[in-house]
Amino acid sequence: MSISRFRLATGVIPRLVVGTSLLLVSGIAAADYALNFQQPVSSIGREVFDLHNLITIICFVIMALVAGVMLWSIAFHRKSSGRKPATFHDNTKLEVLWTVVPFIILVGMAIPSTSALLHMDDTSNSDMTLKITGYQWKWEYEYPAEGIKFMSTLATPRDQINNVADKGEHYLLEVDNNVVLPVGKKIRLLVTANDVLHAWWVPALATKKDAIPGFINELWVKIDEPGIYRGQCAELCGKDHGFMPIVVEAVSDSDFKKWANRQKGQMVAAAAAAGKSWSKADLLKQGEKVYNQNCAACHGATGAGIPGVFPAMAGSKVANGPVNGHLDIVLHGKAGTAMAAFGKQLSDVDIAAVVTYERNSFGNKTGDVIQPSQAKSLR
Amino acid sequence: MAHDHPTGLKRWLFTTNHKDIGTMYLVFAFTMALIGGSMSLVIRAELFQPGLQIVEPHFFNQMTTVHALVMIFGFIMPAFVGLANWQIPMMIGAPDMALPRMNNWSFWILPFAGTLLMLSLFMPGGGPAGGWTIYPPLSVQGGIGMDFTILTIHLLGISSILGSINIISTILNMRAPGMTLMKMPMFVWSWLITAFLLIASIPVLAGAVTMLLTDRHFGTHFFNAAGGGDPVLFQHVFWFFGHPEVYILVLPAFGVFSQIIPTFARKPLFGYASMVFATATIAFLSFIVWAHHMYTVGMPMAGELFFMYSTMLIAVPTGVKVFNWLSTMWRGSMTFETPMLWAIGGVFTFTIGGLSGLMLSITPADFQYHDTYFVVAHFHYVIIGGSAFALFGAIFYWLPKWTGHMYNEGLGKLHFWLTMIGFNLTFFPQHFLGLAGMPRRIPDYSLQFSGFNEWSTIGAFLTIGAQFIFFYVAFKTIKGGEKATKEVWEGAEGLEWTVASPAPYHTFETAPNVK
Numbered sequence: 001m002s003i004s005r006f007r008l009a010t011g012v013i014p015r016l017v018v019g020t021s022l023l024l025v026s027g028i029a030a031a032d033y034a035l036n037f038q039q040p041v042s043s044i045g046r047e048v049f050d051l052h053n054l055i056t057i058i059c060f061v062i063m064a065l066v067a068g069v070m071l072w073s074i075a076f077h078r079k080s081s082g083r084k085p086a087t088f089h090d091n092t093k094l095e096v097l098w099t100v101v102p103f104i105i106l107v108g109m110a111i112p113s114t115s116a117l118l119h120m121d122d123t124s125n126s127d128m129t130l131k132i133t134g135y136q137w138k139w140e141y142e143y144p145a146e147g148i149k150f151m152s153t154l155a156t157p158r159d160q161i162n163n164v165a166d167k168g169e170h171y172l173l174e175v176d177n178n179v180v181l182p183v184g185k186k187i188r189l190l191v192t193a194n195d196v197l198h199a200w201w202v203p204a205l206a207t208k209k210d211a212i213p214g215f216i217n218e219l220w221v222k223i224d225e226p227g228i229y230r231g232q233c234a235e236l237c238g239k240d241h242g243f244m245p246i247v248v249e250a251v252s253d254s255d256f257k258k259w260a261n262r263q264k265g266q267m268v269a270a271a272a273a274a275g276k277s278w279s280k281a282d283l284l285k286q287g288e289k290v291y292n293q294n295c296a297a298c299h300g301a302t303g304a305g306i307p308g309v310f311p312a313m314a315g316s317k318v319a320n321g322p323v324n325g326h327l328d329i330v331l332h333g334k335a336g337t338a339m340a341a342f343g344k345q346l347s348d349v350d351i352a353a354v355v356t357y358e359r360n361s362f363g364n365k366t367g368d369v370i371q372p373s374q375a376k377s378l379r
Numbered sequence: 380m381a382h383d384h385p386t387g388l389k390r391w392l393f394t395t396n397h398k399d400i401g402t403m404y405l406v407f408a409f410t411m412a413l414i415g416g417s418m419s420l421v422i423r424a425e426l427f428q429p430g431l432q433i434v435e436p437h438f439f440n441q442m443t444t445v446h447a448l449v450m451i452f453g454f455i456m457p458a459f460v461g462l463a464n465w466q467i468p469m470m471i472g473a474p475d476m477a478l479p480r481m482n483n484w485s486f487w488i489l490p491f492a493g494t495l496l497m498l499s500l501f502m503p504g505g506g507p508a509g510g511w512t513i514y515p516p517l518s519v520q521g522g523i524g525m526d527f528t529i530l531t532i533h534l535l536g537i538s539s540i541l542g543s544i545n546i547i548s549t550i551l552n553m554r555a556p557g558m559t560l561m562k563m564p565m566f567v568w569s570w571l572i573t574a575f576l577l578i579a580s581i582p583v584l585a586g587a588v589t590m591l592l593t594d595r596h597f598g599t600h601f602f603n604a605a606g607g608g609d610p611v612l613f614q615h616v617f618w619f620f621g622h623p624e625v626y627i628l629v630l631p632a633f634g635v636f637s638q639i640i641p642t643f644a645r646k647p648l649f650g651y652a653s654m655v656f657a658t659a660t661i662a663f664l665s666f667i668v669w670a671h672h673m674y675t676v677g678m679p680m681a682g683e684l685f686f687m688y689s690t691m692l693i694a695v696p697t698g699v700k701v702f703n704w705l706s707t708m709w710r711g712s713m714t715f716e717t718p719m720l721w722a723i724g725g726v727f728t729f730t731i732g733g734l735s736g737l738m739l740s741i742t743p744a745d746f747q748y749h750d751t752y753f754v755v756a757h758f759h760y761v762i763i764g765g766s767a768f769a770l771f772g773a774i775f776y777w778l779p780k781w782t783g784h785m786y787n788e789g790l791g792k793l794h795f796w797l798t799m800i801g802f803n804l805t806f807f808p809q810h811f812l813g814l815a816g817m818p819r820r821i822p823d824y825s826l827q828f829s830g831f832n833e834w835s836t837i838g839a840f841l842t843i844g845a846q847f848i849f850f851y852v853a854f855k856t857i858k859g860g861e862k863a864t865k866e867v868w869e870g871a872e873g874l875e876w877t878v879a880s881p882a883p884y885h886t887f888e889t890a891p892n893v894k
Contacts, residue, residue: 033830034815037747052744059734066701066730070723073708078715079645085870086710089647098702099695106691109741114684116743121680161823163430171429172825196517197610199675199750203816208746210675212611213516214604217677230825234675234750234818236510238517239437242821308503308522309437338520 038203041224041250045206047116055109062105123220126188130181134191134198134211134233135345136338137240137297141179148263151345152177153293154243158301161243172242173230176293178249182256183223191217195340196238202231202248210235223250238338240297274348274372280356283369287357290350295358298338303362310338314362323368326355327378343379348372384884392487395479396884397464398781400486404461405774407489409850411453414497416843418446423805423839426832431823439822440508441500441524447511448528451628452535453493455766459631460485460542462773463570465781467546469875469882470564472555472891477548485541492534499527510820512621513588515602515613519595526595529588536581543574550574555874557893561655564873565648568655569634572662576623576630579666584620587613611676618669626665628762629729630658632769633700636722638873639772640704643719644711645870650703657696657703664693674745683742690740697733701726716868717791721772724799728764732757735810750820753813759806771795774853779867783881784860790852797845804838 040049077083131142138153155174159165168174181187191200193211201208209217223229231246251259278286292301295313299305303313313319318326330351333341342351352370359366385393394400421442425433434442464482468475476482500506504522507513518525550571554563563571591613593599600606602613641648648654670678670686678686704726713719735757739745748754771794779785808831813819817828824832863880874893878886 032827033811034827035811036814038816048743048747051741052738052747055738055741055744059738063730063734066705067727069705070708070727073705073711074713074715074723077644077709077711077713079712080714083710083712085645085712087646088710089649089651091650091706094706095650095653095699099699102695102698106694110688110691113687113741113743117683117687118680120743120746121683161431163432167429167826170825172823196520197514201750201818203747206747208675208749209677210673212604212676214610215677231816232818232821236440236514236517236750236820238508238520239440241440242436242818242823306435306437309505 040204040206041227041229042205042207042221043224044116044120044221045204047119048206051112051116054112058105058109120219123188123218125186126220127185128182129188129190130179131190132179132192132200132211134193134195134200134237134244136195136238136340137233137244138294139179139200139233139244139246140194140345141177143260146260146264148260148267150177150263152179152247154245156243170230173232173245173247175245175247178228178247180249180251180256180259181221181223182253183226183250185253186220186222189219189221191219194344195338197235198233198237198244199235200231200246201234202229202246204229205231205248207231208234223248226250226252243297270347270349274376277371278349278352278369280360280369283353283356284360286349287353287355288361290346290354291357291361294342294346295354303358312362313358314364316358316364319358319362319364320366323355323359323370323374324378326359327351327370327375330355331375331378348375348379351375393483395475395483397468397476397479397482398882398884400476400482401461401464401466402781403486404457404464404489407486407493408454408458408461411449411457411493412846415446415449415454416846418442418449419839420843422446423836425822426824427836428833429824429826429829434822436822437505437508440510440820441506443820444507444510444513445496445500448496448507448531449493450762451511451624452532453489453496455628455762455770456535456539457489458770459570459573459628459766460539460546462566462631462635462770462777463542463546466777466875467549467567467570468553469780469878469886470567470873471550471553471558472874472887472893473549473553474885474887476545477552478545481541482545485538485545488534488538488541492531492538495527495534496531499524499531502527512614512617513591514617515591515594515610518591519602526592529592532588533585536585539577539581543577546570546574547578555887555890555893561652562893564634565637565651565654566631566634569630569637569658572658573627573630576627576662576665580620580623580627583616584624587616587620590616611673614673614676615670618672619666621672622669623662623665625758625761626661629765630661632725632729632766633658635769635773635776636704636726639718639722639776640707640726641872642776642868642870643716643722644708644713646707646711647872648703649706649709650699653699654703657699660696661693664689664696668693671740671742671745674742675749687740687742691737693740694733694737701730701733714869716775717786717788717795718772718776720792720795721768721775724795725765725768725772728760728768728799728802732760732764735760748813750818751813752809752817752819755819756806756809756813759802759809763802763806771798771849776868777875778853778856779863780875780880780882782857782860783863783879784856785863785867786852786856786860790848794845794848794852797848798842801838801840801842801845805835805842806838808832808834808838 037049040046133140138151140151142149152175155176156172160167191209191211193213198211205221207221209219227250229248233244298310299313305312331343333339349372352372352375356370359368502524506524507528509517590601594601600608602608602610668690671690739748812828812831866876
């Protein structure tokens with residue numbers, strides 16, 4: 001009753017105002033207002049957190065002094081209280097003092113900063129290595145000693161992003177394959193990229209490093225306790241920069257070993273699958289999955305692309321032209337464009353499947369069936 | 380005596396008069412500010428709540444990129460050149476700028492450059508979307524809009540260099556007898572130093588974007604690792620320009636604060652000589668700190684330490700300036716007309732931005748702050764809180780001299796307070812967002828960041844909305860109003876206050892004598 005009366009009684013502008021304030025109130029009720037860093041869970045994270053808190057406090061004190069002097073002046077040195085202006089315009093002692101004192105404060109800040117920096121830089125004596133490669137717009141994780149390698153992409157459904165479905169608890173901070181790491185081990189991270197710049201950042205671990213094509217950056221982390229730690233790409237990398245999260249799953253050393261063994265088993269099974277001959281129906285099914293994970297971001301879920309930016313798949317010259325040309329562009333990319341070389345990211349099965357799918361979907365009717373061996377021969 | 384002046388459109392096209400050209404610079408700058416401001420509203424509206432509501436990510440990236448380019452190159456820089464054009468000849472007792480025809484040309488490049496940048500948004504593939512820093516390899520991927528942007532940067536660069544040459548020759552050659560360098564008003568000093576910064580840094584940017592252009596189209600591999608190049612090289616070259624650019628935006632603002640505060644404190648500027656030396660020191664340091672914008676690229680330890688220490692050092696001369704302004708206010712006899720509100724408010728907000736800048740200089744902590752909303756908050760505190768606040772202060776301070784009319788003090792103050800509140804509501808919460816882990820340049824965010832983003836969006840709409848009061852007040856003052864006296868302000872000192880309001884078309888046809 002009250003709601004209907006409210007609707008009748010209000011015009012457009014008041015309704016907007018009331019609507020906004022209701023939104024604001026509900027927002028305040030629902031959102032959490034974090035004011036500082038996430039709780040650090042690595043030795044470096046704690047050191048950086050302490051350093052950050054120290055310099056924040058110093059800056060607050062300086063700001064309070066400046067604002068205090070300013071407010072005092074505003075309150076008491078005003079014409080309306082009948083003051084005559086003083087005439088001084090120099091004071092050498094004072095000027096030397098406020099050059100030297102800040103300098104000493106800076107030295108005081110530089111000492112703990114230098115020690116933290118030296119500590120962060122020391123990647124020696126690590127227990128294991130994880131290689132991280134940034135792609136537009138996903139991460140690849142490789143464990144060289146364990147022989148494991150996989151991609152990790154955003155798991156949040158499109159419907160949540162487009163406000164069709166309710167957003168989940170870990171909206172935009174969830175992936176299909178978590179990167180699993182043991183606690184209590186010094187892990188060396190090697191960071192690089194395949195296409196453009198990215199940056200691998202997990203706030204709770206205090207690990208941010210640019211991923212640069214052609215360069216390998218090093219850093220290290222030692223995670224204190226098991227848990228799930230979430231982060232994001234921190235360097236603008238194109239359209240879906242905001243949609244390539246990082247999820248670190250820290251587990252005990254024995255759980256890590258079990259996980260590593262399971263992963264190796266899966267990789268063996270995948271390699272075996274590449275040897276056999278696939279049916280068209282299986283290829284299309286697998287191809288659709290691969291397409292949605294890797295291609296839909298640019299070429300669109302319906303194959304329409306974005307005119308002028310990303311070419312359409314529907315009616316495309318490549319997807320309706322010679323099979324080898326199509327395979328080549330998927331495997332090796334196209335220089336000077338955002339089209340990546342998927343040969344580095346996808347297995348022969350996935351390449352064959354996605355090319356089969358693209359040639360028989362979105363109105364394309366070539367009828368071609370491509371086998372993994374064909375993809376392999378063009379690598 | 381009086382020359383024949385063309386009227387109407389021809390007056391503005393062919394003018395070589397520093398006042399006309401100054402006016403055109405200011406009109407251009409505030410037009411661009413409106414355009415750039417609307418883009419910021421697109422950004423803030425999209426970020427009001429989690430999820431994609433209004434724009435696609437690709438267009439969002441174009442908005443953040445073009446907003447920054449428009450505000451830096453289209454608004455703040457031309458606006459200060461406009462002020463320089465109006466004020467420098469009047470403040471040093473000269474009849475006009477030293478190179479009046481070049482002055483005309485350096486202005487008229489701007490509308491074409493601005494149009495080119497706007498046109499890029501309508502090209503296939505849209506405008507530049509790789510951030511205003513246009514880092515490769517991402518900027519190599521973009522469509523023709525990126526080439527438009529590169530040419531825009533070239534045009535704007537030519538305009539800035541011509542303007543700077545003009546300012547330097549005017550200041551060095553055309554001062555009235557008796558006005559030695561160390562008697563010049565601080566605003567003139569700041570611009571002299573800024574002009575040298577421009578001449579030294581803009582060609583470096585021009586080099587960087589030209590290398591980008593040849594990488595894009597002519598088969599070079601300056602920035603392509605696969606071809607033997609280095610993507611990080613671009614960042615070094617870009618920031619070798621980029622850091623002096625920061626001071627190009629803010630040194631003239633320091634000059635404005637140093638003019639306004641003594642006037643309304645009715646007391647001479649404290650520490651004039653140390654102000655000059657501090658400004659020159661900041662200018663020098665600005666050339667050896669560039670890599671603090673890129674601590675996370677993986678530099679050698681010696682590099683990280685050098686850039687951390689040199690950057691921290693900037694706090695010393697910057698502190699000297701802030702302390703000098705405070706001492707100027709101290710035991711003065713202050714009144715708080717609109718220009719003074721902007722100056723005090725500007726020193727306050729700039730100091731917040733300066734201190735967050737000090738925090739950002741600490742390399743290990745910067746690893747956490749870098750590329751988050753903490754950085755966004757920081758540079759808006761210095762660029763809006765420092766430069767834009769100074770611009771508003773300067774316009775209210777000198778508008779009576781330019782138009783011969785007093786502005787509406789009540790509305791002027793209302794504009795200040797609404798902007799001050801809106802600005803802080805927009806950007807202060809962004810410090811917290813950044814610390815809590817929200818990266819910059821993302822069109823959508825996880826739920827934990829929703830609260831402060833709502834505040835920020837409401838603040839942005841309030842801030843932009845308040846600017847219409849400014850446009851109204853400025854327009855009314857130009858059209859008419861209470862007559863302004865010669866001195867305009869009780870405590871005003873300087874040559875510009877010795878001529879009539881409005882200032883005659885040619886200010887000093889015979890040079891005044893400066894004691």
